[in-house]
Amino acid sequence: MDTNKIAALRKVLYDDLFVGVPATEDFGDRLALVGMICYLTNALRKKNPELTHYDVIKLCTKELWVDGDQLIALSLLCEWFSTDCKKFPDFDLKPVEMAHKVTELISQLCPF
Numbered sequence: 001m002d003t004n005k006i007a008a009l010r011k012v013l014y015d016d017l018f019v020g021v022p023a024t025e026d027f028g029d030r031l032a033l034v035g036m037i038c039y040l041t042n043a044l045r046k047k048n049p050e051l052t053h054y055d056v057i058k059l060c061t062k063e064l065w066v067d068g069d070q071l072i073a074l075s076l077l078c079e080w081f082s083t084d085c086k087k088f089p090d091f092d093l094k095p096v097e098m099a100h101k102v103t104e105l106i107s108q109l110c111p112f
Contacts, residue, residue, distance in 0.1 A: 036105075
């Protein structure tokens with residue numbers, strides 16, 4: 001891949017869409033947030049196969065003001081990480097606790 005193509009992709013993905021998703025120094029928090037969103041989406045898809053990562057994120061952030069484009073970017077990260085995965089970590093949390101933790105992490109990491 002040539003450097004011009006890499007630079008163009010970087011601009012679209014990082015500069016225009018991700019805008020520093022998420023803005024935390026703790027790599028573990030970043031991975032945990034994505035992992036919990038993926039876990040919840042996978043679990044809820046058993047009842048509603050059409051559910052998306054974005055839907056789950058919106059449910060967890062309904063009481064927060066968060067830029068919609070940043071939530072879309074986060075949902076795309078989750079989608080990419082979870083593609084073809086069948087098992088997700090539960091972080092020793094029940095789904096309700098996990099949803100609260102997702103809300104907490106997003107509120108601490110926003111704006112992304």
